[in-house]
Amino acid sequence: xxxxxxxxxxxxxxxxxxxxxxxxxxxxxxxxxxxxxxxxxxxxxxxxxxxxxxxxxxxxxxxxxxxxxxxxxxxxxxxxxxxxxxxxxxxxxxxxxxxxxxxxxxxxxxxxxxxxxxxxxxxxxxxxxxxxxxxxxxxxxxxxxxxxxxxxxxxxxxxxxxxxxxxxxxxxxxxxxxxxxxxxxxxxxxxxxxxxxxxxxxxxxxxxxxxxxxxxxxxxxxxxxxxxxxxxxxxxxxxxxxxxxxxx
Numbered sequence: 001x002x003x004x005x006x007x008x009x010x011x012x013x014x015x016x017x018x019x020x021x022x023x024x025x026x027x028x029x030x031x032x033x034x035x036x037x038x039x040x041x042x043x044x045x046x047x048x049x050x051x052x053x054x055x056x057x058x059x060x061x062x063x064x065x066x067x068x069x070x071x072x073x074x075x076x077x078x079x080x081x082x083x084x085x086x087x088x089x090x091x092x093x094x095x096x097x098x099x100x101x102x103x104x105x106x107x108x109x110x111x112x113x114x115x116x117x118x119x120x121x122x123x124x125x126x127x128x129x130x131x132x133x134x135x136x137x138x139x140x141x142x143x144x145x146x147x148x149x150x151x152x153x154x155x156x157x158x159x160x161x162x163x164x165x166x167x168x169x170x171x172x173x174x175x176x177x178x179x180x181x182x183x184x185x186x187x188x189x190x191x192x193x194x195x196x197x198x199x200x201x202x203x204x205x206x207x208x209x210x211x212x213x214x215x216x217x218x219x220x221x222x223x224x225x226x227x228x229x230x231x232x233x234x235x236x237x238x239x240x241x242x243x244x245x246x247x248x
Contacts, residue, residue, distance in 0.1 A: 006222055007226070013222050014219050016219070017215040017219040020208075021216060023208060024046065024047075024050070024212040027204075028043050028047070028205060028209070032202055032205040033198040038105055038106055045206075048099055050209035051092075051098070051213055052092070052095040053210055054213040055088045055092045057214070058091065059084070062080075062084040062088065065078070065080050065084065065148075066151035067148070070148050078144040078148075079228040079229075080225065082147075084221065085131075087220045087221060089124070091217075096124070120161050122157050122160070123161050127157075130150055
């Protein structure tokens with residue numbers, strides 16, 4: 001991956017991401033149906049779910065990069081892992097904020113220490129600590145290796161965040177996937193749409209939102225990789241300059 005190649009792709013990715021986000025906003029406010037119980041505040045659903053899903057994908061890509069780095073140390077693989085965690089943290093923060101705003105009318109509180117919210121808080125803290133780990137190690141090879149192991153272990157928090165409301169009684173509604181019998185009966189904030197066209201419009205809007213956040217991830221990742229390569233190039237030029245000055 002070179003700066004020149006990224007420069008060719010980044011403008012197109014940036015425009016695609018921007019257009020997709022604008023289309024998502026238009027569909028959220030003007031195309032998606034209004035939910036019967038919560039009304040317009042439910043429209044946060046399309047940003048909440050889209051950002052949460054792509055955050056999980058970001059952390060999964062970081063996990064894959066960690067595994068690949070342990071097999072063969074590569075600076076680009078490490079850079080993709082770092083960028084993916086940065087983007088994932090930004091999207092998880094967006095998920096938490098939008099969920100809190102949505103939770104106020106749905107649960108009558110901004111925050112409740114339920115299994116899902118506890119697990120998502122742990123996830124956020126674990127991936128913040130990832131950067132603390134990297135900052136504490138000076139040696140580049142050791143930093144990459146330790147970071148890769150940490151990413152593999154840290155992905156457990158993503159799995160727990162996904163599974164917790166499916167097996168434990170939780171206020172958080174389950175949109176997709178099965179629910180264990182022990183976890184049923186405690187959900188609040190379930191969405192109510194008329195069957196047929198309204199449900200279809202909701203599904204289409206959610207799909208567009210997920211695609212938009214995926215394109216946003218790709219655009220951010222490409223920009224972050226370009227910045228990383230530029231930093232490496234600047235560091236290399238600086239070292240060459242210092243070496244020449246010392247020779248003189």
